[in-house]
Amino acid sequence: MKHSFTESIISFLLGASWALVFLGAGLLFWSFLPFGIIIALMAGIVGSLLGLFFVVILELASLQYEKHRELKRQTDILLAIKELMESSNNASLRDN
Template sequence: MKTTNITPELMQRQSFFEKLLSLLQGAAWALVVVGAFTLFTNFYHLGLLIAIFGAFLGSLVGFFFVVLFELIQIQFDKLREVKKQTKLLEKLVELQESNTKV
């Protein structure tokens, strides 16, 4: 999992959807914990092994959403990098055109 240092500049550059996505990622992790804990406690009276298996099953839904939101975040990051590369390429083309005119 990729970790980044969040600076005030980065928070200002994030769009509304990226902030919402970050919130949803946190909610998905909370769903993992709640699902695992709930099914573990519900199945504990049947035995420890069954309770652990139940906790695993309870966390699967949350893990699905964690992976889904991470994939969406990766797409946002790709889009941001492509925009940066496009700006750099436009500058290079402009510089090359100005050099060929001389």
């Protein structure tokens, strides 16, 4: 499957966002662990929120590109069907 430059950038940034999720969660978890496991878990969740926000945004962008590609493909198919129907109508009109 051929990807555009923008789709490649989105895929790269998506991977970087997942790394940010794990890095933020792990860093804050280990930083707050001396204060207790419950506080460390909450800090880890808070630390992952920024990365998760970027993951959601980039996934939405990726879905929009897929939707656009699928609509273009369906439009090409419908135009081909229209041309076939017009050519068959013209052929049947010439026969009569």
